[in-house]
Amino acid sequence: MNAVTESKVRMITGPEATNIALDEALAADPYVLVFGEDVADGQGGGIVHGTKGLSDKYGSLRVRSTPISEQAILGAAVGAAIGGMRPVAEIMLMNFLTVGMDQLVNHAAKIRFMSGGQTGVPLTIRTMSGAGGGFGGQHSDMLEAWLAHIPGLKVVVPSDPTELKGLLTACIFDDNPCVVVESTMMAMSGMKSPAPEPGFRIPLGKANVAREGSDVSVIGYGRPIAEAHSVAEQLEGQGISVEVIDLRTIAPLDMKTVLASVAKTKRAVIVHEAVRNFGVGAEIAAHINEELFGELAAPVRRIASKNTPVPYSASLEKAFLLSAADLETAIRSTLERK
Amino acid sequence: MQAGQPTGAVKTGVPVGDPDRAVLIDIYSRASLIRQCCDRFASVIRSGRIAAPYYSPRGQEIVAASMGGALKADDYLITIYRGLHDHLAKGVPLRELWAEYAGRATGSCKGKGGPMHITHPASGVVVTTGIVGSGIPIANGLGWASLVKEDGKVTVTSFGDGASNIGAFHEGLNLASLWKLPVVFLCQNNRYAEHTSYELGTASPTIAGRSSSYSMPGVRVDGNDPVAMWKAFRAAIDRARAGDGPTLIEAMTFRFDGHVFGDAGDYIPKEEYAEAIANDPVPAFRKWLLENDTATEAELAAIESDIADRLTDAVEFALASPYPEDSELRYDVLLEEIEP
Numbered sequence: 264m265n266a267v268t269e270s271k272v273r274m275i276t277g278p279e280a281t282n283i284a285l286d287e288a289l290a291a292d293p294y295v296l297v298f299g300e301d302v303a304d305g306q307g308g309g310i311v312h313g314t315k316g317l318s319d320k321y322g323s324l325r326v327r328s329t330p331i332s333e334q335a336i337l338g339a340a341v342g343a344a345i346g347g348m349r350p351v352a353e354i355m356l357m358n359f360l361t362v363g364m365d366q367l368v369n370h371a372a373k374i375r376f377m378s379g380g381q382t383g384v385p386l387t388i389r390t391m392s393g394a395g396g397g398f399g400g401q402h403s404d405m406l407e408a409w410l411a412h413i414p415g416l417k418v419v420v421p422s423d424p425t426e427l428k429g430l431l432t433a434c435i436f437d438d439n440p441c442v443v444v445e446s447t448m449m450a451m452s453g454m455k456s457p458a459p460e461p462g463f464r465i466p467l468g469k470a471n472v473a474r475e476g477s478d479v480s481v482i483g484y485g486r487p488i489a490e491a492h493s494v495a496e497q498l499e500g501q502g503i504s505v506e507v508i509d510l511r512t513i514a515p516l517d518m519k520t521v522l523a524s525v526a527k528t529k530r531a532v533i534v535h536e537a538v539r540n541f542g543v544g545a546e547i548a549a550h551i552n553e554e555l556f557g558e559l560a561a562p563v564r565r566i567a568s569k570n571t572p573v574p575y576s577a578s579l580e581k582a583f584l585l586s587a588a589d590l591e592t593a594i595r596s597t598l599e600r601k
Numbered sequence: 602m603q604a605g606q607p608t609g610a611v612k613t614g615v616p617v618g619d620p621d622r623a624v625l626i627d628i629y630s631r632a633s634l635i636r637q638c639c640d641r642f643a644s645v646i647r648s649g650r651i652a653a654p655y656y657s658p659r660g661q662e663i664v665a666a667s668m669g670g671a672l673k674a675d676d677y678l679i680t681i682y683r684g685l686h687d688h689l690a691k692g693v694p695l696r697e698l699w700a701e702y703a704g705r706a707t708g709s710c711k712g713k714g715g716p717m718h719i720t721h722p723a724s725g726v727v728v729t730t731g732i733v734g735s736g737i738p739i740a741n742g743l744g745w746a747s748l749v750k751e752d753g754k755v756t757v758t759s760f761g762d763g764a765s766n767i768g769a770f771h772e773g774l775n776l777a778s779l780w781k782l783p784v785v786f787l788c789q790n791n792r793y794a795e796h797t798s799y800e801l802g803t804a805s806p807t808i809a810g811r812s813s814s815y816s817m818p819g820v821r822v823d824g825n826d827p828v829a830m831w832k833a834f835r836a837a838i839d840r841a842r843a844g845d846g847p848t849l850i851e852a853m854t855f856r857f858d859g860h861v862f863g864d865a866g867d868y869i870p871k872e873e874y875a876e877a878i879a880n881d882p883v884p885a886f887r888k889w890l891l892e893n894d895t896a897t898e899a900e901l902a903a904i905e906s907d908i909a910d911r912l913t914d915a916v917e918f919a920l921a922s923p924y925p926e927d928s929e930l931r932y933d934v935l936l937e938e939i940e941p
Contacts, residue, residue: 294749324749330779335772338738339745342756345727346677346746365769369732370739378720379711380933382727414934414941438936515939 274455277445280424281313281389284431285351287461289321295435296325296343299336299353299389303328310355311391311450333363337388341370344386344440351435357392357444358401371440372415387434391445393486393536394573394584403447403573405485405537410442411514411546417441417467418513422488423456424449429465430511437467446486454489470517472524476506479597480524481590482547483534484510487566490587491534498594505594513543518550525551529560530597534590539567561597566590617835620828624670625895626904628827629886632666633901634908635686636883638695639858641912642685642702646862650920651703653716657858658686663882664789664852665690667830668757671838672725677743677756679728679736682717683856687759692724695915705922712925713933733794734764737773737786744782744847755841759787762851763794765808774849778815783841785834786849789824791856796868809851817847824854825882857881 275283288295297317301307306328308315318326329336333354340352354360360367371384394403410418417439421427427445434441448454465471473488474495481491488509495505506524510517525531531551533544544565551563569583620628639659645651658665661683669690672678680687688698693709701708702716709721717731727743730736740758747754764770765788777784788808792799805811812819818840822833830852837848855877859866866874890896930941 294746296745296749327780330772330775332772332776334769335738335741335776338735338740338769338773339742339776342679342728342739342742342744343746344742345739346743346750348742348746348749350742365732365735366738370728370730370735374720374728375936376933377710377714377718378933379709379713381710381720381722383936417935515935 273458275424275428275458276453276455277424277427277449278309278311278313280428281431281445282315282317283458284428284435285314285317286320287432288349288351288435289317289325292349294348296348296350297353298327298329298339298350300331300355301328302326302353309353313389314353333359334366337363337366337371340386340388341366341374341384344384345374345382349385349387349435351387351389354388354390356402356447357390357406358404360388360390360406367410367416367440367442368413372413375439376415383438384440385438386440387431388440388442389431389445390442391447391450393447394568394580395448396451397575397577397580398447399575400572405444405535407444407513408537408542411516411543415440416514418444419467419511420444420485420513421446421511422485422509423454425456425459426465426509426511428459429463430467432462432464433467436464441467444485448486465511468512468515468517470520471509471511472506472520473509474505474507476504476528478504478528479530479532479594480506480508480521480528481532481534481594482508482510482521482524484513484543486536487534487585487590490590494587494591494594498591503594503598516546518547521547522551522554525555526558529558531559532564532566532590532593532597534566534585536568536585538570539565540570542567564593564597566593617832617839620670620831622895624831625827625890626900628663628666628670628831629890629896629901630904630908631669631690632662632827632883632886633905635662635665635689637905637908637912638685638689641916643858643862645916653702653704655716655862656683656860657862658683658856660857660877660882661686661789661791661824661854663827663886664787664824664830664854667827668787668834671831671834672755672757675725676754677725677727679730679740679743679756679758680726681729681733681736681760681764682731683761684719684729684759685716688719688721688726688729691726693719693721693726695911696918697721699915699919700922703919703922704924705919706925707918707922711929713929734760734767734769736760737764737769738776740784740786741773741777741780741782744777744784745780747783753842755783755785755838757785757787759789761794762788762790762792762799762803762808763797764788765811766794766802774812774815774817774847777847778817781844781846783844784847785837785841786847788849788851789854790851791854793856793860793869795860798868807851809849812849817849819849819851821851821853824852825880825885827886
């Protein structure tokens with residue numbers, strides 16, 4: 264988390280971070296293309312205005328709204344990438360990605376391998392998701408584990424607007440297909456973090472030790488990183504030192520940084536917003552057990568959302584989502600064991 | 602030869618005339634190559650020297666050969682798992698093609714793609730997909746890239762009649778027409794989608810007719826007629842290059858070897874098979890070239906003999922080539938090396 268106390272630092276929201284990254288990329292490379300449903304200015308510049316002003320500035324040849332046609336959007340991204348472009352396609356919400364999954368799974372992810380390296384697909388898919396806004400079962404799923412399961416894709420889930428800017432820029436200029444999962448609640452809540460310097464990018468495939476600690480490692484990504492920081496802050500006052508690892512990139516997964524942290528603290532709590540079963544947390548826990556089984560002071564814990572569709576009713580949605588209290592309880596439980 | 606019944610007219614600035622002698626000989630060379638390659642592949646597979654899933658395009662030679670004769674070398678082609686004829690027509694080198702079928706390191710894709718994913722960008726073959734209909738939306742991206750780069754290239758995306766029933770067809774043709782993309786949608790209607798006949802799977806009387814839903818020209822052409830096919834391609838390609846947008850071509854054809862090699866085709870009526878085989882397109886074209894004094898017997902025999910020699914060389918090259926090293930799994934998953 265890029266928290267800041269100096270009032271003169273310019274603060275940006277998630278959609279502003281997106282806009283800055285896209286604007287810079289369009290200016291830097293004439294072959295960067297931006298497209299998706301309602302992204303052009305005539306259609307509002309995106310549902311959360313992440314693409315506002317870009318079609319006016321760069322023209323409709325490079326920044327265009329598309330029909331509601333996810334297969335056509337993702338297919339065009341694949342083809343444009345093979346044709347030498349750096350397409351940045353928006354799939355408005357992550358659940359809509361399922362409609363065009365063929366292009367992502369069977370083509371974008373595999374074309375470099377299946378062609379023996381003759382063709383590459385340097386595309387970026389931007390999408391948005393997360394529960395908490397009352398959008399129910401088909402507009403809120405976090406499906407990053409689906410994507411991370413496909414060899415050939417890079418998957419990033421930024422934890423704040425500054426991170427989003429740096430990771431999105433890195434994805435656009437990466438020569439592999441990348442998916443950036445932006446957060447609906449980050450956009451809706453108006454969450455802000457400092458605006459980075461122009462050109463700021465964060466290396467893909469490298470986790471960030473967001474807070475150093477010595478008693479227990481909390482490993483996560485995306486929105487729960489903010490909760491991890493607040494829980495760590497609170498526990499600090501009680502003499503418990505929590506290290507927070509922000510994975511940033513789910514695939515490739517930087518287990519080196521995670522294992523170094525857990526080797527130090529001997530305790531690990533993994534946190535993600537996606538449902539628990541078969542999630543990214545299971546993969547990380549398996550790696551930790553494979554590498555550090557004999558050194559652990561407590562079993563690896565996973566904190567995640569409940570294994571149900573995302574419910575509508577606010578009370579149920581709250582019960583579904585992981586909470587800071589769940590995280591705190593899990594951290595304490597790892598410390599109770601000798 | 603007689604043209605099929607067009608269901609629409611492709612409007613271009615300059616009417617397309619008949620192909621000249623050089624074009625006809627070129628189409629015949631490509632068609633003969635496809636025909637002989639199919640025959641050779643069938644015999645090599647039967648002998649057990651290569652084990653591969655093989656979706657034979659036998660019977661569809663003229664469609665592809667006419668396309669190859671009408672496109673420029675650097676125009677893009679996207680095709681499907683039944684794509685051997687398209688690959689050959691576009692110029693994928695025989696040695697690399699055969700080595701890829703044989704799964705060897707010297708194959709066009711280093712043995713990592715196989716028959717269903719032949720790729721050879723130097724010939725313009727940028728994607729071969731095993732997913733029915735998926736090449737259609739991809740073609741739009743290539744077409745868009747050509748508009749941005751102003752490189753004047755045309756993209757042909759080839760698919761079967763079955764693909765016209767998948768959603769990607771609708772999404773892809775709609776977007777291509779909206780954006781006036783330089784793309785030619787080539788439907789090779791071989792009357793069967795896997796084992797299901799056109800009539801059992803498709804509600805509209807023609808595929809070409811579906812183009813009207815997208816304000817796009819659509820033509821149904823006799824796929825065994827090289828003159829009609831070449832003219833249809835030229836009109837569509839000229840229209841695309843001129844910036845007037847896409848065209849849907851429905852080439853009426855037939856596959857002689859069933860869905861996948863070894864399929865006896867029991868679901869195809871005997872009379873339909875017999876009629877198609879009686880009209881085997883490459884021998885018919887050969888006969889027509891001789892009867893119209895377009896080519897001499899000696900000339901065609903020389904073309905065929907050269908192809909036979911090149912095929913023998915390609916088969917020997919493929920079978921003598923090494924298999925890829927296991928370490929290849931580390932490469933091409935991402936641009937950078939990975940730990941698999």
